[in-house]
Amino acid sequence: MEVGNIVGGPVTPRLARYLWAAPNSLIGLLFLPSTLFTSGGCRAVDGVLELHSGFIAWVLRACVPLPGGAAAMTLGHVVLGRDPQALARTRAHERVHVRQCERWGPGFIPAYLLASTWGLVTGAGMYHGNWFEREAFEGERAET
Numbered sequence: 575m576e577v578g579n580i581v582g583g584p585v586t587p588r589l590a591r592y593l594w595a596a597p598n599s600l601i602g603l604l605f606l607p608s609t610l611f612t613s614g615g616c617r618a619v620d621g622v623l624e625l626h627s628g629f630i631a632w633v634l635r636a637c638v639p640l641p642g643g644a645a646a647m648t649l650g651h652v653v654l655g656r657d658p659q660a661l662a663r664t665r666a667h668e669r670v671h672v673r674q675c676e677r678w679g680p681g682f683i684p685a686y687l688l689a690s691t692w693g694l695v696t697g698a699g700m701y702h703g704n705w706f707e708r709e710a711f712e713g714e715r716a717e718t
């Protein structure tokens with residue numbers, strides 16, 4: 575069994591990381607049927623399921639409260655992208671969010687929303703002031 579040191583503490587088996595992040599991944603999997611019915615696709619990359627479709631592109635564009643929407647979004651071990659190019663372009667950033675989901679498990683989404691609220695309240699911005707996003711941008715820069 576492959577092991578890793580994702581959480582910075584004791585070595586956590588891969589299966590445990592998938593199970594801990596599963597509540598987030600299950601939300602992401604709800605988008606899987608849309609890849610069949612709205613001309614999309616799915617692909618496993620490094621243990622992460624990447625999905626894109628017309629419906630997913632619409633959700634990322636119209637339902638994410640950012641100017642112009644989002645290019646991609648991570649839900650556990652599922653990453654939603656507007657198209658294959660967006661998934662490739664954002665991969666390093668989204669993989670940091672995958673590791674965050676592995677660390678925070680079912681608490682990831684509430685903690686992310688709390689961090690966005692904190693960023694909004696402090697004036698740093700709900701996106702760029704969000705601790706999870708700052709860590710993802712740092713990780714993205716370290717990859718490039």
Ligand SMILES: [Zn+2]
Nearest residue numbers: 667671707710
């Ligand atoms: Zn991000």
